[in-house]
Amino acid sequence: xxxxxxxxxxxxxxxxxxxxxxxxxxxxxxxxxAGRGIEITMVADLDVARARSIVGPGVQVVNDARAVIAxxxxxxxxxxxxxxxxxxxxxxxxxxxxxHVVTANKALLAVHGTEIFAAAHAKGVMVAFEAAVAGxxxxxxxxxxxxxxxxxxxxxxxxxxxxxxxLSEMRDKGLDFDxxxxxxxxxxxxxxxxxFDIEGVDAAHKVTLMSAIAFGIPVxxxxxxxxGITRLGAADIQxxxxxxxxxxxLGITKRTDRGVELRVHPSLVPAKRLIAxxxxxxxxxxxxGDAVGTTLYYGKGAGSEPTASAVIADLVDITxxxxxxxxxxxxxxxxxxxxxxxxxxxxxxxxxxxxxxxxRVADEAGVLARxxxxxxxxxxxxxxxxxxxxxxxxxxxxxxxxxxxxxxxLIILTHDTREGTMNDALAQMQALPTVLAPIxxxxxxxxx
Numbered sequence: 001x002x003x004x005x006x007x008x009x010x011x012x013x014x015x016x017x018x019x020x021x022x023x024x025x026x027x028x029x030x031x032x033x034a035g036r037g038i039e040i041t042m043v044a045d046l047d048v049a050r051a052r053s054i055v056g057p058g059v060q061v062v063n064d065a066r067a068v069i070a071x072x073x074x075x076x077x078x079x080x081x082x083x084x085x086x087x088x089x090x091x092x093x094x095x096x097x098x099x100h101v102v103t104a105n106k107a108l109l110a111v112h113g114t115e116i117f118a119a120a121h122a123k124g125v126m127v128a129f130e131a132a133v134a135g136x137x138x139x140x141x142x143x144x145x146x147x148x149x150x151x152x153x154x155x156x157x158x159x160x161x162x163x164x165x166x167l168s169e170m171r172d173k174g175l176d177f178d179x180x181x182x183x184x185x186x187x188x189x190x191x192x193x194x195x196f197d198i199e200g201v202d203a204a205h206k207v208t209l210m211s212a213i214a215f216g217i218p219v220x221x222x223x224x225x226x227x228g229i230t231r232l233g234a235a236d237i238q239x240x241x242x243x244x245x246x247x248x249x250l251g252i253t254k255r256t257d258r259g260v261e262l263r264v265h266p267s268l269v270p271a272k273r274l275i276a277x278x279x280x281x282x283x284x285x286x287x288x289g290d291a292v293g294t295t296l297y298y299g300k301g302a303g304s305e306p307t308a309s310a311v312i313a314d315l316v317d318i319t320x321x322x323x324x325x326x327x328x329x330x331x332x333x334x335x336x337x338x339x340x341x342x343x344x345x346x347x348x349x350x351x352x353x354x355x356x357x358x359x360r361v362a363d364e365a366g367v368l369a370r371x372x373x374x375x376x377x378x379x380x381x382x383x384x385x386x387x388x389x390x391x392x393x394x395x396x397x398x399x400x401x402x403x404x405x406x407x408x409x410l411i412i413l414t415h416d417t418r419e420g421t422m423n424d425a426l427a428q429m430q431a432l433p434t435v436l437a438p439i440x441x442x443x444x445x446x447x448x
Contacts, residue, residue: 004037005319007102008068010090011080012045015104015131017054018304019078019311030312034319038312040078044068069094076318078311079103088112095119095127100322102314104131104307110205113212113219121337126321128314133206134159134283136306137299138313143213143287150289152214154254156267156447159206161281161301162197163229163249165189167237167266168279171246176234189281199228200249200264207251210285211262215255216341220262223345227265236358236440239411240268243384245356246276250445259344261351268356268413268444274298275447286447349420354383354444356413359429360437363406367434371410378425379417386411407436413444 009016020040023030031037044065045051051061065081068074069090077094079101081087087108092115094101101120103109109116109129120127130140134157143152158164162184169180181198184190196202204226212219229249240247245268254261269276274296278284283301288294300306361367368387375382388409414422422441430439 002036004031004039005034005075005315005322006039006041006073007076007078007315008042008044008071008074009040009078009080010044010065010068011082012043012051012054013080014304015307015311016043016045016078016080018308019080020055022305022308023312023315026312030316034316036319038315038319042068042071042074065090066093069097069099074099075322076100076102076315078315079105080311081105082107084108084111088116091116091127092119095123095125098123098125100126100128100318102128102131102311102318104129104311106132106202106205106209110208110219110221113209126318128318129209130314131307131310133209134285134297135161135299135301135303136309137283137285137297137301138310139210139285139297140213141313142295142297143210147287147289147292147295150291152255153288153290154252155207155210155214155285155287156250156252156275156445157203157207157210157283157285158248158275158278159251159283159285159301160197160200160203160249161283162190162194163200163203164278164283165281166198167229167232167247167249170232170234171237171241174234174238177230177232197228198230200226201228203249203251204264207253207264208262210251211253211260211345214253214287215260215343216339217260217343217345218340220345223262225263225265225348225351229266231440232266232442233440235409236356236442239358239386239388239409240356240442241271242386243268243356243411243413244271245269245444246271247442248276248278252445255343256346256352258350259346262345263348263351266442268442269447273447349418349423351419352416353419354414354416354446355422356411356440356442356444357426358440359410359412359435360407361410362434362436363408364434367432368410370432370434371412371429374425374428375412375414378421378428380421380425381415382412383415384413405436 042060044062048063077099166180204224208221250267251264275284284298
């Protein structure tokens with residue numbers, strides 16, 4: 001039997017401790033699958049005492065990550081520190097030292113992946129990152145290996161548990177965003193500073209990685225369109241429901257004749273789609289391939305052991321391939337470096353999708369005709385329409401001296417339209433004196 005492969009762990013927080021425990025608990029099974037044992041023999045963490053209490057005797061604990069990288073007995077470095085700064089330096093140093101790297105750091109790879117993968121390729125080592133996207137769901141392996149026969153057409157995913165939990169709360173309890181966020185923080189689903197999650201940045205990091213793997217393009221986070229859920233109102237969730245839709249924050253990437261769409265934003269999804277029924281902090285990713293059709297991957301997107309499941313799968317992969325020559329491994333971004341595509345990422349104004357519009361308008365004759373006239377003039381066709389008595393109490397933009405203006409909510413669903421065309425039409429509608437508040441625009445994806 002070959003001697004166990006040795007891994008060093010940088011950061012033993014939630015995911016790190018889960019990785020340590022699952023690896024120890026399932027070591028027989030893992031050895032049977034990997035062909036040799038895998039052991040974490042060294043841990044670096046600033047809180048040495050806490051780290052020692054987790055790993056017990058027999059594991060070396062240090063407070064300096066560089067000591068792990070410098071140890072010639074360590075074959076694989078597991079980076080679970082997070083962030084762009086120190087983590088980037090350490091990952092590049094580990095690669096330079098000839099170590100394979102396993103990381104859950106989606107931010108690092110989405111922003112600096114091109115440089116990191118090039119360094120790893122030059123050095124003949126692997127950088128594995130299954131845990132960086134959708135926690136315990138093996139979506140990276142599915143895209144890189146399981147679906148490799150397919151020309152992938154699009155991916156749409158609920159890939160941030162915090163925002164999905166908040167949207168589920170808003171829908172179930174009729175809450176506004178602020179109240180649902182406070183709930184999520186109280187229950188530990190949202191961090192004290194939830195910006196990365198609620199503004200869509202975390203989801204954009206993840207969809208950037210999936211987009212690169214699906215379409216053979218470099219990682220280009222800076223080209224992604226990113227919009228979060230902070231401006232969604234309880235009213236929109238209710239109106240969407242009445243029209244047969246749920247609102248989800250989706251990461252979407254799509255192949256078109258003109259280039260690749262890469263975007264994160266709230267979307268109306270038909271309530272009958274499986275993905276529309278993914279509730280709470282769960283994640284789900286839909287992938288459309290030309291041969292296989294639509295596939296759906298569902299599971300826990302975060303948490304100690306679900307994420308550890310993905311980290312350890314990467315450790316097993318590296319252990320199996322440690323002896324294989326570098327040219328015959330699955331490439332980092334699925335395509336051989338010489339076969340990458342130069343398809344551009346489209347600006348949001350060039351994206352084609354359908355829309356949900358909500359206009360708070362004065363309740364008087366001729367308003368509807370003017371609004372539909374602007375849409376018709378722009379060549380935008382209407383799919384469905386609702387008119388609802390607006391709640392005068394909320395009176396978002398219409399308080400006049402002498403009491404509120406009687407107003408009504410106009411909800412319009414459109415057919416597919418270019419975003420740039422819609423932007424122009426929205427500007428014209430917003431300028432109408434009878435439109436009393438900022439217009440709400442949410443994109444709509446049929447995902448058929």
